[in-house]
Amino acid sequence: MAFFFEVVLGGLLAGVLYSLVALGFVLIFKASGVFNFAQGAMVLFAALTLVRLTEWLPFWAAFAVSCLVMIALAWVIERVVLRHLVNQEGIILFMATLGIAFFLEGFGQTIWGSDIYTLDLGIPKEPSFILESIFDGGLLVDKLDVFAAVVASALVLGLALFFQKTKVGLALRAVADDHQAAQSIGVPLDYIWLIVWSAAGIVALVAGMVWGAKLGVQFSIALVALKALPVLILGGFTSVPGAIIGGLLIGMGEKLSEVYFGPIVGGGIENWFAYMLVLVVLLFRPQGLFGDRVIERV
Amino acid sequence: MTDKPRISEEVLLKVDSISLSFGGVRALSDVSFDIRKGEIRAIIGPNGAGKSSMLNCINGFYHPQEGRITYKGRERQRMLPYEAARQSIARTFQNIALFKGMSTLDNIMTGRLLKMRRGLFWQALRVGPAAREEIEHRAKVEEIIEFLQIQAVRKMPVGRLPYGLQKRVELGRALAAEPDLLLLDEPMAGMNVEEKEDMCRFILDVNEQFGTTIALIEHDMGVVMDLSDRVVVLEYGRKIADGTPDEVRADQRVIDAYLGVQRVE
């Protein structure tokens, strides 16, 4: 029994990381209707920037500079790409972000290098035991995972406050509801897009930091985006809680299936399990578990 | 225009106590009327009266929760768009719904898809019967293009055509299906006087030359009174009047709905 809970807990903690990446997707989708395939590339780019800067600067300074870099990146993306594609169909914007993803992967590795870099956050990697009073011998968890969960919660809380309490947040929600209506009452769309893409960039930085500390900063981080896609579909593209719960569910499902179902079919199923799960969900609820239902009109 | 001998008493389509709601919003409640073979039937009413919803029920895009639709003597509770099209119901849309990436010619050709019989294999080779079939249908479509006087824009992508012409192409696509019942959703919305006159002519010609039964939604009261044989008036999803243009024009409830009786929105 303790083993089962250990697997569940490990899955949930891994799911937190998926949630972090998915959160970046949701932010951008909510405010601009863009399915940002480049989120994974942004995570990689942010992590590379951070890790290479820590070679020169103290960590806090490197983090601050990386934030500025991500904001600058958001500005460039808005100027060079999005501005010219306003009012295009979603699928065109999606393909444009595919282009951004490829460009950013190439660009990031050209200027920062493409080796594996270790990022030390000063958190011991050794596992520790929790809940020893309930389970015999306690449950084995990774301290880094717990740290990630704490960081993710803080980030979500911060974003929630930002959206609910500030004027910019209000404008953002207006834009999310209806672009044209928001524009017509004087909400500047380019400014809003800059804010959201910057926020998504900073979320990517945090995600990159945690992933980088766990796995080392390397190209495979960009592939995390592929893992986050089923999370999004499960949670619905427009729901922040959906992204979080979706991430947790997928993380847990993946671990459980790997441990209990994987050996039967020869392992390696974590690459597609989430996708097939989501495919089944989509057949019954095309808008995802938490998404809004769309009524079609003619 | 009122005494057209070709209008028979035969009922082509009859809607019976139709009610439709979305969630808690009632779009139509208990609406009944009929459309006789060969007539031009107008559906009018203020914005949000449920006119488009009515057309959507008739050709199966919406499914009313209550009531029945009888078409060509067959009664059913719900139509499916595909079934409606197969039974020769064609329509145009309030906001033009053309295939923007395709040429005028191809758009109208899509109207004949249901009449094309050759399978994938023959189309792939495009020899013999498949090639002949394409040409036969092309000839039919060219007749429509000529009828609507849009020869000059035959090969142009419809996305680049001016609004008035797009409306015509859309009518052409519906005509290509050689419909028994043609539903027109605001065919003259947003047009200038000249374009409206052209469109009126086309609608009358279609009705007279091909004997097509037409149900149309229109806001321009002058147009409605001139064109239609009978008018049904909806307000807030309910039928408030039904009859010849003259009867409807004299009806006090219609006058209230259109002119007087302030309502707090």
Add this chain to the structure above:
Amino acid sequence: MFYRENGQFKTSYAADQAIFPILLDRIAIMAILLVAFLVVPLVATQYVYTGILIPFLILALATIGLNLLTGYCGQVSLGTGAFMAVGAYAAYNLVLRLPGMNLLVAFALAGGISALVGVLFGLPSLRIKGFYLAVATLAAQFFIDWVFIRIKWFTNYATNATAPELLLFGLPLDSAMRRYLVTLAIVVVMALIAKNLVRGATGRAWMAVRDMDIAAEIIGIRLLRTKLIAFAVSSFYCGVAGALWGFMHLGAWEPLTFDVNRSFQVLFMVIIGGVGSILGSFLGAAFIFAVPILINQVPAALGVPISTALSSHLEAMIFGAMIIFFLIVEPHGFARLWQLGKEKLRLWPLPH
């Protein structure tokens, strides 16, 4: 001046609906085919066949396949690699387990099997659209990747499946030239068929679904059926391309060659070549295929060789930038630029 359609009046609908209505286009196509079938075999070297022409032709075929689905029917797929893999492994097993089967029949059957798998993964397209569907096709990609890596039966329990000796109507396909000619013939025939499909009733139904599915439904197009036909035909093309990749190009079977990167590559070929254009599929395939070769060879020729890591990063940057460029400036890709060029040429030297 030379390229013109002035004076070429069409007197019948048949002439107006011909596959290449303009005389000079017909001449150009004939010339290209003559060069491809007769001149190339006289001059090409082994490297030109195996390193350039054969893979280019096969990728162009896959691009046509994806273009039918994405460019004409509007359903974005990120599972092209998977459908190629299905075709490749199906053809391998057909030839392996049914000795004596004609190679062309095996390719056609492999395409058919791929089409069935395509239909299966196309089923969600009834309920979901746009990028939701794109993500659903990724499910096909990752699942099928896994199937061919893990289930050893498909590779006949060999670590490296290699092609048996190939015979076509008794003729051994032992030289690169012969493999090239067979590939070329298949690609040309299938391209013509694709062109016929897209300018006929099926193509119009696909485009109607692409441009406005609600209106398409109301004029009597059955959406699911139309989409599934697109998935089937598209996967058939990709499947044949995969089979050719195994037999004619690599001579071996490895799952990695059909992974998600292949899917992206083919999608880029579609976008850059021209969404909704058969000609564009060739142009896009040529471009995407040429860039890495140029990046590797031009700096080396200039005396500044670059590392493989750098060249692959440059490649990614160029592809990314090109895609953004084309989406913003010319969403119909090279095919449209080509067409504009022709229109200019028609008026030359006296533009209005």
